[in-house]
Amino acid sequence: MVRVKENFFIYADPRKCLGCKNCELACAIAHADCDLQTAVTKGLQLQPRNLVVQVDDMVMPIQCRQCEDAPCALACPTGAIYQEDGFVKINEGNCIGCKVCTMVCPFGAISITKDINDNSNYRTKKAKARKCDLCFSRIQDNNEVSCACVEACPTKAIMLVDYESYRKKLIEERGKELVRAHTKTKV
Amino acid sequence: MSKMNKTIDPAVNYLLPLAKKAGLETAWDRYEAMQPQCGFGELGICCRICWKGPCRIDPFGNGPQRGVCGADAHTIVARNLSRMIVAGAAAHSEHGRHVALTLLEVGEGHAPAYQIKDEQKLRDIAEKLNLSPAGKDIKQVAKEVALASLEDFSRQKHSIPCNWAKETMSAERVDKLAKLGVMPHNIDAVITEIMGRTHVGCDADAVNVLLGGLKGALADYTGMYLSTELSDVLFGTPEPVVTAANLGVLKKDAVNIAVHGHNPLLSEIICDVALKMNEEAKKAGAKEGINIVGICCTGNEVMMRRGIPLATNYLSQELAIITGAVDAMVVDVQCIMPAITSLAECFHTQVITTMRENKITGATHIEFHEDSAFDSAKKIVEVAIDAFKRRDNRKVNIPDYKQTAIAGFSAEAIMAALSKVNAKDPLKPLIDNIVNGNIQGIALFAGCNNPQVTQDNNFITIAKELAKNNVLMLATGCGAGAFAKNGLMTQEATEAYAGDSLKAVLTAIGKAAGFNGPLPLVLHMGSCVDNTRAVKVAVAVADNLGVDLDKLPVVASAPEAMAEKAVAIGTWAVALGLPTHIGIVPQIMGSSVVAEFLTEKAKDLLGGYFIVETDPEKAADQLFTAIKERRKGLGI
Ligand code: SF4
Ligand code: SF4
Ligand code: SF4
Ligand code: SF4
Numbered sequence: 001m002v003r004v005k006e007n008f009f010i011y012a013d014p015r016k017c018l019g020c021k022n023c024e025l026a027c028a029i030a031h032a033d034c035d036l037q038t039a040v041t042k043g044l045q046l047q048p049r050n051l052v053v054q055v056d057d058m059v060m061p062i063q064c065r066q067c068e069d070a071p072c073a074l075a076c077p078t079g080a081i082y083q084e085d086g087f088v089k090i091n092e093g094n095c096i097g098c099k100v101c102t103m104v105c106p107f108g109a110i111s112i113t114k115d116i117n118d119n120s121n122y123r124t125k126k127a128k129a130r131k132c133d134l135c136f137s138r139i140q141d142n143n144e145v146s147c148a149c150v151e152a153c154p155t156k157a158i159m160l161v162d163y164e165s166y167r168k169k170l171i172e173e174r175g176k177e178l179v180r181a182h183t184k185t186k187v
Numbered sequence: 188m189s190k191m192n193k194t195i196d197p198a199v200n201y202l203l204p205l206a207k208k209a210g211l212e213t214a215w216d217r218y219e220a221m222q223p224q225c226g227f228g229e230l231g232i233c234c235r236i237c238w239k240g241p242c243r244i245d246p247f248g249n250g251p252q253r254g255v256c257g258a259d260a261h262t263i264v265a266r267n268l269s270r271m272i273v274a275g276a277a278a279h280s281e282h283g284r285h286v287a288l289t290l291l292e293v294g295e296g297h298a299p300a301y302q303i304k305d306e307q308k309l310r311d312i313a314e315k316l317n318l319s320p321a322g323k324d325i326k327q328v329a330k331e332v333a334l335a336s337l338e339d340f341s342r343q344k345h346s347i348p349c350n351w352a353k354e355t356m357s358a359e360r361v362d363k364l365a366k367l368g369v370m371p372h373n374i375d376a377v378i379t380e381i382m383g384r385t386h387v388g389c390d391a392d393a394v395n396v397l398l399g400g401l402k403g404a405l406a407d408y409t410g411m412y413l414s415t416e417l418s419d420v421l422f423g424t425p426e427p428v429v430t431a432a433n434l435g436v437l438k439k440d441a442v443n444i445a446v447h448g449h450n451p452l453l454s455e456i457i458c459d460v461a462l463k464m465n466e467e468a469k470k471a472g473a474k475e476g477i478n479i480v481g482i483c484c485t486g487n488e489v490m491m492r493r494g495i496p497l498a499t500n501y502l503s504q505e506l507a508i509i510t511g512a513v514d515a516m517v518v519d520v521q522c523i524m525p526a527i528t529s530l531a532e533c534f535h536t537q538v539i540t541t542m543r544e545n546k547i548t549g550a551t552h553i554e555f556h557e558d559s560a561f562d563s564a565k566k567i568v569e570v571a572i573d574a575f576k577r578r579d580n581r582k583v584n585i586p587d588y589k590q591t592a593i594a595g596f597s598a599e600a601i602m603a604a605l606s607k608v609n610a611k612d613p614l615k616p617l618i619d620n621i622v623n624g625n626i627q628g629i630a631l632f633a634g635c636n637n638p639q640v641t642q643d644n645n646f647i648t649i650a651k652e653l654a655k656n657n658v659l660m661l662a663t664g665c666g667a668g669a670f671a672k673n674g675l676m677t678q679e680a681t682e683a684y685a686g687d688s689l690k691a692v693l694t695a696i697g698k699a700a701g702f703n704g705p706l707p708l709v710l711h712m713g714s715c716v717d718n719t720r721a722v723k724v725a726v727a728v729a730d731n732l733g734v735d736l737d738k739l740p741v742v743a744s745a746p747e748a749m750a751e752k753a754v755a756i757g758t759w760a761v762a763l764g765l766p767t768h769i770g771i772v773p774q775i776m777g778s779s780v781v782a783e784f785l786t787e788k789a790k791d792l793l794g795g796y797f798i799v800e801t802d803p804e805k806a807a808d809q810l811f812t813a814i815k816e817r818r819k820g821l822g823i
Contacts, residue, residue, distance in 0.1 A: 020227070048249075
């Protein structure tokens with residue numbers, strides 16, 4: 001049986017996030033195929049796939065959790081959102097903007113926005129779903145996932161987590177605690 | 188960043204790996220650690236002017252488009268820029284005030300360390316400022332000139348422009364600027380005015396705020412102009428001098444004192460005193476006595492007046508300490524990295540601060556006052572000699588790189604060289620050659636290094652390109668440092684890089700002026716406060732041709748700009764009518780109104796405008812295109 005690896009995801013530490021929104025800018029740029037200055041001078045509309053939100057006195061960015069049993073992928077009538085190689089991917093070209101994914105995402109991680117730079121001749125509104133794709137489009141030949149937001153965060157509040165190694169570390173830590181508790185009771 | 192070369196300076200390239208091995212951190216390391224830098228700041232759209240903020244504008248239109256008070260991106264960018272300009276103006280004009288006050292003390296006989304070294308220049312200035320110096324005692328003239336200069340810091344009547352601004356520009360320019368309401372009447376007042384009008388809830392119309400910025404830039408011009416001219420009076424007007432540049436000028440067997448910063452008031456006296464203390468250094472074991480070297484613009488000041496070699500320019504100042512051979516680094520004001528004191532901890536080097544208003548934690552502070560300048564200088568040299576005794580020679584790594592550099596082309600020195608060709612009308616050979624196209628135009632390079640680009644590379648690339656196209660080049664500040672370190676201030680560079688007609692002209696003038704060959708490819712016009720020297724030449728040419736500056740084929744470039752002072756200089760260059768290139772994307776792109784004003788609308792209003800281009804080859808093209816456009820306008 002082929003073992004399928006669980007999805008990577010972005011983990012944010014609200015204690016470290018300063019709400020500078022640099023991750024939003026970086027994400028928007030990463031998905032726009034141009035640099036910040038050009039985008040701004042040309043008045044391009046850029047779309048971050050993440051959103052820094054403030055909850056009480058905490059700030060943190062929210063983006064797709066890369067759910068294993070992804071509701072958005074299950075609900076999407078056109079198959080624009082789908083699971084592949086440990087990513088919840090999106091093919092914006094297939095999206096019809098029906099917003100079902102937005103409704104079912106438990107984290108509000110999908111936004112439907114209009115692309116004002118798209119000049120194709122639509123009969124209807126031009127909105128598409130946008131969601132974090134773990135910067136899939138940026139993956140180079142070396143197969144390294146490099147998320148623009150993670151790289152851009154000045155306080156390193158966000159990181160890309162490989163679920164398996166994350167869990168391994170977690171278990172090791174808990175294990176250590178248990179061992180310590182054990183040795184103490186002995187003494 | 189990691190893919191970009193850090194520098195083209197061979198001495199720096201030699202030292203950086205050693206620094207890394209020793210675990211010593213430099214500006215490049217800190218720059219890398221800083222990545223990515225905040226996009227809002229880059230675009231200039233964050234506002235921290237009041238405590239309701241920080242506010243920031245979403246450049247993509249999804250989030251807030253106005254700050255809490257309602258200021259939009261245009262207002263915020265314009266305010267931030269204008270504040271930068273006046274910070275630059277403040278730095279330059281404090282320097283100028285200091286020099287003017289010293290001249291006043293000399294006039295009154297209170298500053299024994301200083302003299303009037305260029306009486307003729309003082310009298311010429313007095314003439315220019317309409318003070319009728321004929322027949323007056325020189326000390327009296329000094330006092331009157333100092334007071335007239337200080338008046339530019341105190342005049343309350345708005346309708347009367349600053350002496351130093353009005354008397355140094357073409358009449359047409361003064362008129363144009365006055366009509367725009369941007370002619371400064373009082374340097375201090377203008378700086379205060381702009382801080383006031385950019386306070387929360389004041390001037391909110393981006394264009395009006397920018398006009399304030401222009402006025403601030405012209406206040407900067409005024410402070411700089413008087414600063415340079417009065418320094419010449421006190422310390423002598425620079426004349427060409429052959430010296431050397433780059434870290435190879437440090438000497439293993441000497442007490443090395445690096446003078447760093449901007450103000451010549453102390454460094455000049457240190458040079459005087461050090462000469463007298465050579466024996467003491469030798470007694471301490473330094474076979475070659477005392478070796479003074481310069482860094483940044485204090486370095487340029489003593490280089491062009493005394494031929495003291497230049498160790499390095501802004502971005503590599505830390506590397507001077509990393510050589511392990513600097514016994515004392517004496518710093519005054521501006522462009523001193525606070526990092527030097529923690530680096531110095533790893534060596535025997537003493538960092539000595541000298542100004543009450545500029546201290547750095549970890550430095551030895553030896554305060555300097557004009558009336559007791561000798562004493563402070565003596566103390567400083569003693570500290571250096573003492574440090575030398577503790578030097579660990581195993582840690583010494585002096586890179587074997589230095590270049591010859593010919594420095595000291597003040598406006599007067601250029602005129603003197605030209606007058607050897609035509610004594611009656613010195614400007615004629617220059618103008619004739621511009622008109623007949625042997626010289627296509629003039630480019631002034633100014634200021635700074637910036638780790639966002641490969642150190643010195645923009646300067647050198649653009650200069651080689653323009654040289655080919657027969658453009659005469661001048662340089663000041665750390666730009667001058669870049670050319671000096673990399674061998675472009677030599678006669679050999681003229682032979683190697685100048686286009687045929689430029690080479691012929693530089694050779695003719697050079698030979699006539701006794702250089703035994705051509706003038707150097709790039710003429711060293713001084714420190715960054717000395718940019719007005721170039722204006723002096725340009726205004727003379729403009730007056731001679733009977734046109735305003737905005738018609739001349741003269742351009743400016745700050746291809747590695749960094750400091751607020753550079754922002755101020757660039758802005759007054761535009762206000763005076765020059766196409767002005769910057770090689771670093773300025774923090775204004777978040778406002779289309781501001782960007783358009785500075786790169787386009789300014790052209791209609793002032794003749795000058797900004798060219799933003801980060802690629803040095805393309806920048807050279809654009810500068811040359813601007814020159815050709817101007818030539819066409821003049822019908823030549
Ligand atoms: S970049 Fe980091 S600190 Fe800034 S908003 Fe994003 S997560 Fe927060
Ligand atoms: S909006 Fe697009 S992505 Fe979302 S469910 Fe509909 S088709 Fe699929
Ligand atoms: S978009 Fe929402 S529902 Fe879909 S995978 Fe991500 S978190 Fe899960
Ligand atoms: S991982 Fe990439 S796509 Fe996802 S939020 Fe971050 S920058 Fe955007």
